[in-house]
Amino acid sequence: MANANFSEPWAGYLVQAQSQLASTSIPRLLLLLVVNIPVIAVVLNVLSQMLPRDRSLPPLVFHWIPWFGSAAQYGQDPVEFFKSCREKHGNVFTFILLGRRVTVTLGPKGNDFVFGGKHTVVAAEEVYGPLTTPVFGKDVVYDCPNEVLMEQKKFVKVSLTTDKFRDYIGMVDDEVTQFLSTDPAFRTYQMDDINEWGSFSVYKTLAEMTILTAARTLQGKEIRENMTKGFAELYADLDHGLTPLHWMFSNLPLPSYRKRDVAHEKMSQFYQNILRNRRNNNVGYEDDVMASLMNQTYRDGRPIPDHEIAHMMIALLMAGQHTSSSTTSWVLLHLADRPDIAEQLYQEQVKHFGLPGGGFREMTYDELKKLPILDAVIRETLRCHAPIHSIMRYIRDDLPVPQSLGAPSEDSVYVVPKGYTVLASPALSQMDPLIWKDANTWDTTRWLDAAGMAAQAKREYDEDTKVDFGFGLVSKGTESPYLPFGAGRHRCIGEQFAIVQIGTIISTIVRKIEMRLEGPFPKPDYSSMMVVPQQPCQIAYRRRKFD
Ligand code: HEM
Structure with a gap:
């Protein structure tokens, strides 16, 4: 046998x-x-994707390597990755991102699903907390229950008033003027020769201008005075703790983690010392954000502890830095690329603020809000370059997806299981050729057409039903294809401040220099948490006759 x-x-x-x-x-x-x-592992992973799946689960994007999943494609260009997945799977699909199961819901309805979800089911703190808590500190933002965050947002909003913005315009203008007159990057400007061209590194310059102007306005006198004395280094060490690596692993025995923790401790103490000094030494201080936080209490009557005030100030500093500096950088890059639009912007400034003998008078807040070209330039830049490409939430309970977004069949729905992450991408809906005409073209005129798609998206975003999530009435706006400042309960509270800051920086620069692009238009760099222009990117400039 x-x-x-x-x-x-x-x-x-x-x-x-x-x-x-x-x-x-x-x-x-x-x-x-x-x-x-x-x-x-690869073979088993591939085989497991061939097995029949639970039909209520959103389709899974094919990937070779278990755990790692589609991290490379997503990390390289998230928007292109989403577009290619949409071609195959529609508006709802799941991909693997370093061990997480991330369900993407695309389009305006997908935005609504994520931004408009109940916070008891669709939660931000589990996703963002591990990244932000070591940087911002304990007991604020995503290291506290959502209701507390809503109160903290209200505390800050109290001091972001129209009256404050009126003062801020002069301060921002002053900082930018001083920067151009003293920073070594603007030597050619300082030579006072209108025929000589110089060059500056746009992202580096705007990062510096953004932090200086935020310090002068939001952060207060003491911070501004300390900007050159070590504060910048502490800021840099904290900032290097906000990377995709730190998001995936909140604690590793690496130098960047140690520096982050040391910097947080020093920064926290720095703010708390200012608080103590203000209280105990009876020093005079301005009516700034910190002053406003010192005088408010939680709903239950509890004063805001010093460490929370310090951590809120750090959170504000970090939240506004890359978002504003990358937006202003992209604006200048587009203006340098399109001198005709820069000229329109300049002429708008001359028309409204030009003085008879040359030079300009100061803008007021109310005037800044009514400049159509400036408004169109900022809106179009935010449409094409949303600094935050992915908005994520953790799913605390199985969550059915509305049929209109996508479904396995006519009489069933997809369900996103508890433990998954959901992701909306306004960056895609803002540039979606299915929604926008010439979606990939930076075209400021679309915002000047009262009957066009942009006007409709703007209405949906800014004039939708008003809701109070605990930090004042905000337009719900979750279904607009254009939501650069997010929507719903996590909507940005820095929006109006950012418009004042960005609008004033651009106006001051356009008044003083002409710009041209040096080299090709830079591509977006997705390697950090925010989308910034790929380095190096230089702008050539020359001084205008009257500034
Ligand atoms: C939230 C964008 C400037 C403070 C957000 C969100 C977006 C955003 C998309 C929603 C995040 C989410 O839903 O997960 C921007 C852009 C800015 C900008 C594009 C500038 C161009 C600022 C500034 C500040 C700030 C200057 C501070 C003064 C905040 C805060 C939140 C927020 C506190 C709330 C976070 C939450 O509730 O979870 N921002 N932001 N932002 N932003 Fe901004």
Whole structure:
């Protein structure tokens, strides 16, 4: 019987394998196994994706490597990745991102699903907390219950008033003027020769201008005075703790983590010292954000502890920095690329603020809000370059997806299981060729057409039903295809401040210099948490005759 079996063709192979096994020592066998584990894992992973799946689960994006999933494609260009997945799976699909199961819901209805979800089910703190808590600090933003965050947003909003913005315009203008007159990057400007061209690194320059102007306005006198004395280094160490790596692993034994923690502790103490000094030494201080936080209490009557005030100030500093500096950088890059639009912007300034003998008078807040070209330039730049490409929430309970977004069949729905992450991408809906005409073109005129798509999106965003989530009435706006400042309960509270800051920086620069692009228009860099222009990117400039 045994002999008969050996006459089969595969029997020879069996014998060979058996003798090989007999001659293989245990360590070699282990080595063979270890070497082949990755291959086995990939094979099992691929096979598992071929098995029939629970039909209520959103379709899974094919990936070779378990755990790692589609991280490379997503990290390289999230918007293109989403577009290619949409072609295959529609508006709802799940991809694997370093062990997380992330369900993407695209389009205005997808935005509404994520931004408009109940916070008891669709939660931000589980997703963002591990990244932000070591940087901002304990007991604020995503290190506290959502109701407390809503109160904290209200505290800050109290001090972001129209009256304050009126003062801020002069301060921002002053900081930018001083920067151009003193920073080594603007030597050519300082030479006062209108025929000479110089060059500046746009993102670096705007990062510096943004932090200086935020310090002068929002952060208060003491912070502005300390900007050059070590504060910048602390800021940099904190900032280097806000990367995709720190998001995935909130604590690793690496230098950037240690520096982040040291910087947080020093920064927190720095703010708390200012607080103590203000209280105990009876020093005069301005009516700034910190002053406003010192005088408010939680609904239950509890004053805001010093460490919370300090941590809120850090959170504000970090939340406004890359968002505003990358937006202003993109604006200048587009203006340098399109001198005709820069000229329109300049002429708008001349028309409204030009003085008879040359030069300009100061803008007021109410005037800034009514400049159509400036408004169109900022809106169009935010449409094409949303600094935050992915808005994520953690799913605390199984969540059915509305049929209108996508479904396995006419009489069933997809369900996003508890433990998944959901993701909306306004960056895609803002540039979606299915929604916008010439979606990929930076075209400021679309915002000047009262009957066009942009006007409709703006109405949906700014004039939708008003809701109070605990920090004052805000337009719900979750279904607009254009939501650069987010929507719903996590909507940005820095929106109006950012418009004042960005609008004033641009106006001051356009009044003083002409710009041209040096080299090709830079591509977006998705490697950090925010979308910024790829480096190096330089702008050539020359001083205008009257500034
Ligand atoms: C929230 C964008 C400037 C403070 C947000 C969100 C977006 C956003 C998209 C929603 C995030 C989410 O839903 O997960 C922007 C853009 C800015 C900007 C594009 C500038 C161009 C600022 C500034 C400040 C600020 C200057 C501070 C003064 C905040 C805060 C939140 C927020 C506190 C609330 C976070 C939450 O409730 O979870 N911002 N932001 N932002 N932003 Fe901004």
